[in-house]
Amino acid sequence: MLVYIDRDFESIVPNYLSHIVNQLEQIEVYLGNKQYKDVERVALLIRDSARNYGFLKAGHMASKISFYCKYQSDENIEEVIKAVRLYFEKCNIQYVDI
Secondary structure, eight states, X not given: OEEEEEGGGTTTHHHHHHHHHHHHHHHHHHHHTTOHHHHHHHHHHHHHHHHHHTOHHHHHHHHHHHHHHTTTOHXXXXXXXXXXXXXXXXXXXXXXXX
8 A cells, every 4th residue: 555655754654653563562452451441542642643644544443443442342443453553564655745
């Protein structure tokens, strides 16, 4: 998947992507402990940061995690976590001047 990111973010995106991996791991720990409020909080952080950086699809997926927290739907949350990971693994980032 081709994602266009503002060239101004080029130096910080690699750190951001590492941070996302950590946040997804944190969500999994919270989910394992049934801490849905914490899952939702981290998902909303991912949603906002992903949108700010230009990873709009990831932001949308993180919103789904937040939604599923309201129903304590572990299976759906786990499915979306996998989708977010796959999205970032498959992203082909092209930096552009905006």
